[in-house]
Amino acid sequence: MALLSRLRLVTVDVTGTLIAYRGQLGDYYCTAARSAGMPCPGYTRMHQSFNAAYADMARRHPCFGHASRMPDVDWWKMCVRDSFVRAGYQYDDGTFEQIFRRIYSVFGTPAPYSVFPDARRFLRWLRAEKVTVGIISNADHRYRDVVLPALGLNQGSEWDFGVFSGVAGVEKPDRRIYEMALEAAGGVAPEQALHIGDSMSKDYAPARAVGMHALLLDRFRTADAERWRRAGAPVLPDLVSAQHWLTTGDHSPPTVEEPIIDERD
Incomplete structure (x- = not known):
């Protein structure tokens, strides 16, 4: 049957x-950094750093911060910042905010x-x-x-x-x-x-x-x-x-x- x-x-x-x-995640992160006039590690390195940051955030604040009553935009902001830090790049708050807004915005559209x-x-x-x-x-x-x-x-x-x-x-x-x-x-x-x-x-x-x-x-x-x-x-x-x-x-x-x-x- x-x-x-x-x-x-x-x-x-x-x-x-x-x-x-479409493409690799690291492409979008590096494109966002460069659009703000900032350097970015290679795409592969960025991708690996994101994987590690994402796994850590998922362990500490599962389900995009659901149990912690954390807005998901804050969850993603912490994850994205940690991704760049793990890749060896730290940006001042104003620059990071510009980079993050671009990343968060694009992944809320069908573009990627x-x-x-x-x-x-x-x-x-x-x-x-x-x-x-x-x-x-x-x-x-x-x-x-x-x-x-x-x-x-x-x-x-x-x-x-x-x-x-x-x-x-x-x-x-x-x-x-x-x-x-x-x-x-x-x-x-x-x-x-x-x-x-x-x-x-x-x-x-x-x-x-x-x-x-x-x-x-x-x-x-x-x-x-x-x-x-x-x-x-x-x-x-x-x-x-x-x-x-x-x-x-x-x-x-x-x-x-x-x-x-x-x-x-």
Whole structure:
């Protein structure tokens, strides 16, 4: 029996599943610094410094400061400042404010993102099949309110509801964010739900722990995909393949190809 016939809910990750970054994050940070007439480290160094700063902020103030009642703009200001400091650059307050405003503004627009060509069709197909579609994302309210709508991924046409960590106060891989999604969909039983994402630790494992079906996408043919397959996870290259997987009843993992290492995170 095709899995689709047994589903009432499909939840979907956002970044890496529905949308991708245009270029590298370090590009945007360095461009902002240079627009203020300031030096900036290399793009790769900036990217690495951001990853470290982001991880530290997420540990100290999870969910973009939700529990601390910290406005997300303040959370991002601390994260961005620490990113530059870790990269070896400190700017005076006035200059930093100019740099930060540019960075915060651009990431609240669709400019740094692109939608995968199969994303909108897949989400609309699910809803046409009377399956509820939920978004589960470690993101602040701007994804929900600005970014996704500006990219043409709208609540009511592409998705029905969203659970965003900066709003919900719970973030992946905490299984509670998946339980919130099941509840938001009207108390759907886990075995009637599927989650699709691109991370074994944040998407597949916690969704399976709750009792949901789960599927991983490997859009960039990463080296990790072979490890995911060996662990028993179904891994597909895109949402076109996912639609076929859902309707044919063939849920076995696809033929393993030689992985190509992608430079993205």
